[in-house]
Amino acid sequence: MEAVRAVPNIKDEDLMAQIANGDKQAFQVLAQRHMNLLYSVAFRMYPQRADAEDIVQEALVRIWSKAHLWRPGTGAAVSTWIYRLAYNLCIDHKRRANLQTTVLDERHEDSSDRPDMKFQRGQTGEIVKAALQRLPERQRAALVLCHYQGLTNAEAAEAMGTSVKGIEALLVRARQALKKELSSYKGLL
């Protein structure tokens, strides 16, 4: 895997073209580049490691098998495609597995800050995680893409197959709901 990391910066678009021709090394480079973003979207949508890993694996396989459908010069970035793929797989995964969205069985380590701060931040993280899971899926997805992944509203709209106005409405409702819910925790906000 180290050899793959050492490959010079090739554009995602070029990698997609190579993948479409069956180039596994190009696939490895692209997958390495985007695997973490796929995982962070999947985990924030469904915070159970096994589910998130299933989604990531499925997304990687689909990138490989559907790479020929990628057409450069259409204005859409490869990463936006991948986000869209991740979003749709999250929705499909939920539908198939009928997940219990409020079940939280993972605790992710945060290596920053002092131990007491770390503990406090960990607790806050768990509360936020649970509050996010109580949001409707599309509100949660909009927040994950725009706040956590840093997509513009237009990119998020493309990834979710909706309009920019739609994304804005989702973001407003998501932030209002979270603010209301988290305000009930003393000292959290």
Next chain:
Amino acid sequence: MSMKITQFRKMLEVNGTDFTRWDADAAQARAFMKASPEAQGLYDEAEALERALDSFAVDAADPALLDKAMVRIGGKPEAAATVHRLEPRKQKPVFARPLYWGGAMAACAAAIVLFVSVTGGGPVAPSDPQQPAAVVAEAAPAEVDTLLAELDTMAEEEIAAQEIIGLLELADARMPAKQGPLSDEDIDAFLEELFSGEMEPAEPADEMDLWDLFLEGDIREL
């Protein structure tokens, strides 16, 4: 035009506290926040919410995921498979193709028409002294009309054959998961679905549309 507090609140809820996301409104919002304690309060609240959101951290993905995916992907991606599937399914001999017989029949018909028009009509002998010339002149166009009608029928059969070939290619494209040539059962099932009106026969404009169809898992109303 100065910003209003309701507008400022709305922008905060849409874009968060990162002014780089506010585009053209950013400078105006900064100025408004300095001038309005209420706006500053709203901004502080939004910042607190974002700090809380950021406390939900996610680890990096397990690198083994890529190894597992590499095992799963196996052979060539679908593109290569598609190319193979779009090649002719069977190389039939030329005389076994419907277009061959259609063309052959058309050529024969054209030859007959030519013969009739040149000779003035085969069945009516022009050398027959009992046969008035006017009868010959009337009989020949009737023969020509009959032959032209046959030509039209054959042309329609050719068009139908082309349409069937088009439908076979559409059936092939509609069943991307299937490897290898389609069986007769596959084609029958496809045609049944097509003629039942449950399938839109028009193909997407290009492969980007196919990609969209593939990705379009769940587009719901807000």
